[in-house]
Amino acid sequence: MKTLQFIAVSFCFLAIVGCKNEPKKETIKSEKVAEKAKTYAEISIAEGGKWIDGTRGHEEYDGGTSFKNVTNLRVPDKHTDHTWYIRYEGPGWESNKVGYRLYLDWRNAIDIFGKKTDSMVLSKVGQDGFDSYHEPEAWGQDILKVGSGLGVGSIGRLVNDKMFHFKEVDSTFASIENGAKQSSITIDYHGWKTADDKIDLKSTLSIQPDSRITKHTIIPSKEINGIVTGVIDHKVAYFAKESDNKKWGYIATYGIQTLVPDNLGMAVFYKTDDASEVKKGEFDYLVEFKPTTKPIEFYFLGAWEQEPNGIKTQEEFLKYLDDKLLELNNNNKF
Known part of the structure; x- marks a missing residue:
């Protein structure tokens, strides 16, 4: 009888241990899949805490015990x-070349994660401390100081030389999609108010394997002037050029402009027919788009000298941009 009881207890113990171990196995499996992929996107929110009155004049999420990835x-x-x-303050997306993040708040700027590895890393970034990614790690780090600018490739609106970010928005929705050929993030802004106008704006950011380039597609609900994208001005070399067929152009910067500090190249490729003007703003080099309710597609990139087999000189960067401009000239897309 004692033998039977021992067997029964042992069986229950093994069953309980087995059940407890199953989620852990699933977690390990999902991380391995992410590491083998060449693109990845995510948005991750804190849980286990509560909203309190913070020390910065607004509410803060306090006492969070972990982060949870969500698709919407x-x-x-x-x-x-x-x-x-939100872990690292917004959604992030990466390829095996570079990573990016969008500040999903009034700033709406795009930052760059420089990578020293071709593995997917974003699922681990910021897990060991909210701002830890500003420090050098084996995988890389946050390398761009955005300040009051757009960063690279984000959206704002310029009215009478004043830049409007996304300070007044009725509601914002984000969704994530990871596929075999690309990873993407879609942001729907409802009731974005700038000056005397209020519109909805859909923004989709996507990245493909083996590429530094993010494709950014925006769709405004109303024709308004002044919608811009751009590259932040860190007082380094600036370049602008159009393709041979005059259908595409780029604006770009190159030089020591990272938090490291070391060399970084940034660029925005745009369709010349979509642009009303290329100009200098207070904090950024800008491409201003013509008023439309049709989709506007453009591309942007960051090229850090410390990425594996990275671009290390201005000459290499300009050659890379010219090759990409020729590709757009010939194919009208990447």
Whole structure:
């Protein structure tokens, strides 16, 4: 009888241990899949805490015990910069070349994660401390200081030389998609108010394997002037050029402009028919788009000298840009 009881207890113990171990196995498996992929996108929110009145004049998410990835998010109305709610402050996307993140708050700027590895790393970034990614790690680090600018390839609106970010928005929704050929993020802004206009704006950012380039597609709900993208001005070399067929152009910067500090090249490729003007703003080099409700497609990139087999000189960077411009000239897309 004692033998039977021992067997029964042992069986129950093994069953319980087995059940506890199953989620761990699934987690390990999903991480391995992400590491083998060549693109990845995510948005991750804190859980286990609560919203409190913070020290910065707005509410903050306090006491979070972990982060949870979600495929769809309605951004809380109380969310703003430094609320500690969204891991690294917004969605991130990467290829085996480079990573990016979007500040999903009033700033709406795009930052760059420089990578020293071709593995997918974003699922681990910021897990060991909210700002830890600003420090050098084996995988790389956040390399771009955005400040009051657009970063690279994000959206703003310029009215009478004043830059409007996304300070007044009724609601914001984000969704994530990871596929075999690309990873993408879609942001739907409802009721974006700038000056005397209020519109909806859909923004889709996608990246493909073996590429530094993000494709950015925006769709405004109303024809308004002044919608811009651009590259932040860090007082380094600036370049602008059009393709032979005059259908595409780029604006770009290159030089020591990272937090390391070391060399970084940034560029925006745009269709010349979509642009009303290329100009210098207070903090950025800008491409201003013509008023439309049709999709506007453009591309942007960051090229860091420390990435594996990275571009290390201005001459290499300009050659790379010219090759990409020729590709657009011939194929009208990447």
